Amino acid sequence: MAFFAVLCFLAASVLAASDADIKRNSTEVMRARGFTVDEVYFTSPDGFILLLQHMHHSPLVAHRGTILVLPGVMCSSYITVIADQAFPYDLAKQGYDIWIHNARGTTDSRRHVKWSPKDKEFWQWSLENIGMVDVPAVVEFVLQQMGERSLSAVIAHSEGTAEAFMALTSSPRAANVSTMVQRYISLNPTVFMHHVSNPLFQALATIKLPELISALGTRDFDVVDSVKKIFPWLCDIPGFCSNAVCLSVGCEGNQWNKAKLDDLAAHYPAGTSAQDIVHWAQLIRTGRFQRFDYGAAANMALYGQEEPPQFDLSKLTVPTHIFYGGRDTLSDQRDVTQYLLPALPKAALASAHLYPTYGHGDVLLNMDTPTVLYPDLYAALTM
Numbered sequence: 001m002a003f004f005a006v007l008c009f010l011a012a013s014v015l016a017a018s019d020a021d022i023k024r025n026s027t028e029v030m031r032a033r034g035f036t037v038d039e040v041y042f043t044s045p046d047g048f049i050l051l052l053q054h055m056h057h058s059p060l061v062a063h064r065g066t067i068l069v070l071p072g073v074m075c076s077s078y079i080t081v082i083a084d085q086a087f088p089y090d091l092a093k094q095g096y097d098i099w100i101h102n103a104r105g106t107t108d109s110r111r112h113v114k115w116s117p118k119d120k121e122f123w124q125w126s127l128e129n130i131g132m133v134d135v136p137a138v139v140e141f142v143l144q145q146m147g148e149r150s151l152s153a154v155i156a157h158s159e160g161t162a163e164a165f166m167a168l169t170s171s172p173r174a175a176n177v178s179t180m181v182q183r184y185i186s187l188n189p190t191v192f193m194h195h196v197s198n199p200l201f202q203a204l205a206t207i208k209l210p211e212l213i214s215a216l217g218t219r220d221f222d223v224v225d226s227v228k229k230i231f232p233w234l235c236d237i238p239g240f241c242s243n244a245v246c247l248s249v250g251c252e253g254n255q256w257n258k259a260k261l262d263d264l265a266a267h268y269p270a271g272t273s274a275q276d277i278v279h280w281a282q283l284i285r286t287g288r289f290q291r292f293d294y295g296a297a298a299n300m301a302l303y304g305q306e307e308p309p310q311f312d313l314s315k316l317t318v319p320t321h322i323f324y325g326g327r328d329t330l331s332d333q334r335d336v337t338q339y340l341l342p343a344l345p346k347a348a349l350a351s352a353h354l355y356p357t358y359g360h361g362d363v364l365l366n367m368d369t370p371t372v373l374y375p376d377l378y379a380a381l382t383m
């Protein structure tokens with residue numbers, strides 16, 4: 001904990017905004033590295049207008065396939081492309097076309113055909129709507145755009161992993177969508193949350209939706225603002241409240257490019273709904289991977305049972321590769337080995353890789369990923 005706070009403090013104190021990426025949006029960040037990027041807007045089945053970014057494969061190599069990237073909670077695509085060594089660049093250089101999803105509620109996906117972010121209706125959803133509604137539709141849309149029948153892979157991080165598990169097992173179109181995904185690469189899966197030790201998420205797990213909304217006066221969840229209002233004591237940890245990245249992702253990695261961390265702090269968090277945060281709080285409190293809990297009476301009306309239904313991971317058919325860290329405070333390795341791996345059908349679990357020194361953000365940000373992580377990632381992509 002002390003180590004973690006010190007790192008955050010150091011990161012927050014390196015305020016020299018000398019890095020050009022700090023003023024760039026995520027498309028510009030990718031273009032600045034020489035890649036061709038299209039911004040493609042897609043309207044989800046329930047009316048959210050989402051930004052998808054298509055990074056074309058390098059013109060120096062032949063097209064090898066298409067990969068959909070699903071970032072984590074409160075993250076736009078920015079976190080997946082800010083590090084110079086980030087995996088989307090490497091994969092584009094190997095011939096993959098990369099599509100990155102910006103989830104509803106994040107900075108560039110804040111429009112709806114009917115509602116504005118000022119309306120409470122705009123914010124009435126959680127990760128299950130992203131996983132069961134948006135992700136299946138996005139998979140199909142990307143394949144239409146590419147003129148292809150299946151994705152080489154879905155690569156998801158953190159909340160994106162939960163969304164992908166829902167899309168592939170529990171969405172109304174799960175069986176169909178599963179035929180469109182050749183493999184699923186799950187980075188720092190946040191599914192069963194018995195052992196969360198991230199102080200922010202532990203604190204959040206204690207609150208309920210009405211309390212959260214009355215404390216914030218809004219349904220748009222801004223992590224730093226919320227912490228200052230609801231858990232001011234968390235800010236007694238030096239540097240903690242000044243860096244939202246460390247606050248929510250954890251700054252375990254000791255090999256991050258500190259200038260990139262400052263860039264990220266300027267673009268993070270990209271936002272989500274209060275209901276999404278409350279859904280996470282429920283998952284942490286119960287340790288179950290289940291639908292949103294509205295309370296017994298409303299659950300009965302909506303689901304036909306008093307307890308929210310659990311997502312049934314035994315339905316997974318897409319070959320799945322799990323990558324997890326030994327120092328991850330959100331996706332604790334015990335939750336991966338004791339709960340997630342045993343819940344997956346043996347035929348679907350293709351490989352599992354532990355990185356003992358990695359925390360929650362290292363697969364995206366650690367400078368050693370090209371030697372530590374990528375050999376396993378590439379092997380998974382050709383398995």
Ligand SMILES: *[C@@H]1O[C@H](CO)[C@@H](O)[C@H](O)[C@H]1NC(C)=O
Binds near residue numbers: 025026028051
């Ligand atoms: C990013 O900046 C470019 C201008 O360089 C602009 O064309 C593009 O629409 C911006 N993207 C977003 C999502 O704001």
Ligand SMILES: *[C@@H]1O[C@H](CO)[C@@H](O)[C@H](O)[C@H]1NC(C)=O
Binds near residue numbers: 176179
């Ligand atoms: C999957 O969905 C697509 C488009 O909605 C449809 O054309 C196709 O027939 C479906 N395939 C299966 C196996 O249900």
